[in-house]
Amino acid sequence: MELFKLVAARNIPDAVKAQAAANTAQNGADIRFIAGGTNLIDYMKLNVERPKQLIDINGLSLDRIEKTQDGGLRIGALARNADVAHDPIVKEQYPVLSLALLSGASPQLRNMATTAGNLLQKTRCVYYRDTATACNKREPGSGCSAIGGYNRMLAILGTSEHCIATNPSDQNVALTALEAVIHIQGTKGQRAVPIAEFYLVPGTTPERETVLEPGDLITHVTLAKLPTGAKSTYLKLRDRASYEFALASAAIVMKQEGGKIDFIRIAMGGVGTKPWRATEAEAALRGKSATAENFRDAAEIVLRDATPQSQNGFKIELAKRCLVHAMSQASQAA
Amino acid sequence: MQEITESKIIGVSTPRVDGPLKVSGIAKYASDHHFPGLLYAWPVCATIANGTVTNLNLSEAEKMSGVVAIYHRANIGPLYRVPPATGFSLILDEKRPPLEDDVVRYYGQYVAVVVAQTVEQARAAAESVRVTYSRQKPDVSEKLLGSPLTTEKPDQKSKRGDAASALQSAQVKVDEIYTIPVETHNPIELHASVAVYDGQKYTLYETSQAVVNHRDVLAQMLGVPTEQVQVITRFLGSGFGGKLWPWPQSILAAACSRNLERPVKLVVSRQMMFQSVGHRPAIDQRIQLAATPDGKLTAVGQDYVNHTSILDDYDEGCGEITPFIYSTPNLLVTGGLARRNVGNPTAMRGPGAVPGLYALESAMDELAIALKMDPVALRLKNEPEVDESLEIPFSSRHMKECLTVGAEKFGWSSRTPEIGSIKQDGVTLGWGVAACSWLAARTETEATVELRQDGSARVACGTQDIGGGTYTVLAQVVSHETGIPVNKIEVVLGDSALPPGPISGGSWVTASVTPSVLEAAQNATKSVLLAAVKSDGSPFKDKKPDDLEFIDGTIRLKGQSASTVPMSEILRIARVKSVSGSGKSQGTFGEAKPKYSFHSYGAQFVEITWQPEIARLRVSRVVTVIDAGRIINPAPARNQIEGAVVMGVGMAMFEETMYDPRSGAPINNNLADYVMAVNADSPKIDVTFLDYPDYKLNALGVRGVGEIGLAGIAAAITNAVYHATGVRVRNLPIRIEDLLAPKSLSVA
Ligand SMILES: Cc1cc2nc3c(=O)[nH]c(=O)nc-3n(C[C@H](O)[C@H](O)[C@H](O)COP(=O)(O)OP(=O)(O)OC[C@H]3O[C@@H](n4cnc5c(N)ncnc54)[C@H](O)[C@@H]3O)c2cc1C
Ligand code: SF4
Secondary structure, eight states: OOOOOEESSSSSHHHHHHHTSOOOOOOOOOOOEEEOOOOOOHHHHHTOOOSSSSEEEETTTTTEEEEETTTEEEEEOOOBBBHHHHHHHHHOOOHHHHHHHTTOOOOHHHOOHHHHHHHHHOOTTTTTOOSSSBTTSTTTTTBSTTTEEEEETSBSSSOBTTTTOOOOOHHHHHHHTTTEEHHHHTTTEEEEEEEHHHOOOOTTOTTTTTTTTTTTEEEEEOOOOOOTTTTEEEEEOOOOSSSOOOSEEEEEEEEEEEEEEEEEEEEEESSSSSSSOHHHHHHHEEETTOOOHHHHHHHHHTTOOOOSSOOOOOOHHHHHHHHHHHHHHHHHOO | OOOOOOOOSSTSSSOOTHHHHTTTTTTOOOGGGGOOOOOOEEEOOOOOSSSEEEEEEEEEHTTTTTEEEEETTTTSOOOOOOOOOSSSSOOOSOOSOSSSSSEEEEOOOOEEEEEESHHHHHHHHHHHOOEEEEOOOOOOOOTTSSSSSSSOOEEEEEEEOOHHHHHHOOOOEEEEEEEEEEOOOOOOOSSSEEEEESSEEEEEOOOOOOOOHHHHHHHHHHHGGGGEEEEOSSSSSTTTTTTTSHHHHHHHHHHHHHHTTTTTEEEHHHHHHSSOOOOOOOEEEEEEEOOOOOOOEEEEEEEEEEEEEEOOOOOOTSSSHHHHSSSOOEEEEEEEEEEEEOOOOOOOOSSSSHHHHHHHHHHHHHHHHTTTTTHHHHHTTTSSSSSSTTTTSSOOHHHHHHHHHHHHHHHHGGGSSTTOOOEEETTTEEEEEEEEEEOOOOOOOOEEEEEETTSOOEEEEEEOOOOHHHHHHHHHHHHHHHHHOGEEEEEEBBBBSSSSOOOSSSTTTHHHHEEEEEEEHHHHHHHHHHHHHHTOOTTTTTTOGGGEETTTTEEEEETTTOEEEEHHHHHHTTTSEEEEEEEEEETTTOOOOOSSSSEEEEEEEEEEEEEGTEEEEEEEEEEEEEBBOOOOOOHHHHHHHHHHHHHHHHHHHOOOOOOOTOOOOOOSSTTSSSSOOOOGGGEEEEEOOOOOTTTOOOOBOOOOOGGGGGTTHHHHHHHHHHHOOOOOOOOOSSSSHHSSSSHTTOOO
């Protein structure tokens, strides 16, 4: 870890202004916000993140979870993962989000981790965290050690020859299925970015992971009201029973009408370089009945373009099974 | 040896005497020690696995705040090797003193060490040292059987009859290869050393499972007499074998303290734990079994190769159990070592037996299937009368009872052998069994017991409590002999200045210390009787010690309860604060011609659940029956078995240290990427001790329970997995990818 300056932001404009002086808002930022610190500090200890300045935003009152006028939900950027997971409205109307959060990390971590911090958590690629190795995300142009190395945990969708790192979050998969909107206060004012447009696939610039620019502070996330009767669920598959990132996970929101699926959202975790939305499969399922065959056909569509690496080819079948099982759970939910 | 059959305290669950200290945070572990002027050391670790250091650029690091010194080959000062020795003395796995030359032979090898005012400063400066290497391609290749060995031919470990011809003519045969990856010990307490050199003497606070050996090794390596080194390990946050022998960080900390004449603390990071403090080696084993159609073994063959480091030979000894566990006229066990660019391996809980039994007990299951025979029945059928490898009787062996009691408790009789044939609540169950064994032994031990005027006692022995409950066991043994309650007995362990005690390894601490502690306690009571007959004012003055007896902390004329006087009263009259007695017992370990085959036995029954629709495998239930002699303290003994079972779940299903083939780095070097069993993976565990005292080993009939619980678990799990899925996993750990096979997925 290197020496850094820690300042507490007194208000939102202060925070925005202080971070606007950063060289970038992406990997290698020299000024960073710190929320729960459960991700950032780990990487600082490993010298992967070397900010010269940290802006503590915990004093900004951004931790509320409240209903919006149109029946949706507004979740503050600093709302702790545990508080969101146990929020009565979340449990009642967006169980997929509660389940996703509770499947992640440990109770202690969830007590610290925040909504925005989770949105921006880094990949768990072992080479990203090891400064002795080549990694395009950490050091653009140095190469990708994971290709041809240890890549069992890494992505099969949205990869490029420059980076195959997974977005490891559970929360973000649920938020993707819920079509969350991310509200950002930047130097030029407020803007609202749908989550589908928030993350970038690595392409030739894996160091750029989101649309954030220097000065951009996430203030809150909003969720629209789901159609009446919609059911949602989250299924996470991994080696051990708890406290591990997903090998494959699925967030499903589904509503049936007259025996047919008339509303469906599908997102996957553990397999994509960003939280993976499967719109084509959704379209294929709309108007169909909730049968195992139809689910399997949809799963085939999701994984059609998967690019396996030396160790993670098994994720293709695992992801399909994860999807089929999650969809059948959602279709049977009372 | 007089057998002790009755006791008010031996065999009674007794709360750990050190429990309150641990839960209140008072117990001081090695790295908890602080001294005025303490400095912090942080090693610089090589980021190559094979090559030479050509330059160390210290200019940036030297200028950093708080840096006191940076040591490397040229300025660390003299460090010596230990001379070759036999028996349990002067043992260390990595024999090269740190920084001895510029050659790097494994990833993470220390190439320098920074000493600074704070640990953060030391780490930051260490990370700023620029090391230039001339690199060579490291060899961390996985395949071991068939690759070049350290010897021309594999070593013959045990032989009887003619296994080769018996295998050739066998009617039913199994011939398979089983592999185990590197596993890293990963106790929660990191290896740590706090070295205090005062210009004369080294006091070393260490994470050691063997303080006496640690002292002797460090004295040799520092080049000073043993009296000038004292090693202290009062509490250990476990070790699993990884803390048996000194590792380079301990020597570095002592050398830094010597050079600076200041106390120095060096705590190994979690990442370094994967590099330079040992691991269980990768092992390939070929097992060949031959049997008659009715299931009688006619030949057993085992050929293992384990990896070892470039400079040192670590032999896993996978043939430990094979020669005596079953009856067979023909047997051949061979072993070999293959060099890799890895840190030196070391013993991990149940070394030899645990990997060996994984392979052998998997093969026994495969044989049972080939024979269409029940796997419990196959094992019962091959029960030996005597230890056929040494042709000596077993001291006390109840393997058959382990199997039959376990089968009964588990409900084995309702098992249908067809794959995937047992269902419950919509999931498929798999049931597997494995037998297990672990050696029993005593090693030479000395102890002292002091009886005090205030009615309390003190027992001291230079062994360690690594978390298993040795403090409490010693208190129980002294209480048994003297009648003094456990809460009035002070137990002092973990200091090389104490009478030399056993290493905390081999599961033999309890068996080794109890005889010498009993003798010491008896001698201490004799001293009280002597005081009673010699002291003016004593009611027993001028009697003969033989006329008296010591019962429950009191002295009386033999058989005359009316004459009873408390021990404290006698000592008060004698005006002595305390009397003491010492005891010394001999070892059995390594005897050239033992009279008995001393071992513990057990049977492991495992249930797994399999959900093919989501490729989910979990261990749901384990029944384990253990024949480990008399159990002195049942509650912590059960803890040992339960903990070992959970470790076995990790071994079977999760744990694997991966080496990057290009850099040779253990790449999943943290507790998120090195997956081990967590609470949610712990099955329901039912532990039964048969509790047959083994009086041929010692007067109390105790053996030990630290390791046997892990033996056999991995095989019982893979056997259960086969039963549920039809997939035989012969390369641990079992992975989801192994089970995403058409066979296992089609189990409906
Ligand atoms: C052992 C372990 C296991 C874990 N397991 C899982 C798991 O199974 N599933 C899972 O999903 N997650 C898991 N996590 C990750 C965990 O969810 C994240 O660490 C956590 O969500 C990060 O939140 P934080 O508030 O602590 O972020 P911080 O560490 O404070 O910040 C992370 C990043 O977000 C930025 N940031 C924070 N707030 C804002 C804001 N308002 N505006 C703009 N930028 C901001 C910071 O600058 C930083 O770059 C695990 C973590 C650990 C340590
Ligand atoms: S996958 Fe991405 S993060 Fe991992 S090494 Fe390659 S470039 Fe770096």
